[in-house]
Amino acid sequence: DTAIDLLRAGGDRIAWLDTDDPAEALRATLVARAAELRQAALLGDAGSALAILDSHRLLCAHRHGPFGVAQW
Numbered sequence: 001d002t003a004i005d006l007l008r009a010g011g012d013r014i015a016w017l018d019t020d021d022p023a024e025a026l027r028a029t030l031v032a033r034a035a036e037l038r039q040a041a042l043l044g045d046a047g048s049a050l051a052i053l054d055s056h057r058l059l060c061a062h063r064h065g066p067f068g069v070a071q072w
Contacts, residue, residue: 007059022067029056 008016017025033056040049062068 023071026058 007014008018010016019025033052037049037052040046040052060067060069060071064070
């Protein structure tokens with residue numbers, strides 16, 4: 001319960017998504033990051049590509065199922 005409370009409280013680097021369709025809620029952020037990453041890769045800019053990868057983390061509490069790591 002304490003961990004969930006901390007995650008729900010959010011902060012500068014955490015956002016709790018309380019939704020039935022997390023894919024839709026994340027789509028804009030993930031598509032934008034993917035486009036930036038692709039551009040850095042096309043330019044051969046490894047430093048920028050790594051920085052883009054490092055700028056976003058997706059925490060999944062499950063491995064399997066519609067909200068799990070396997071879905072992403």
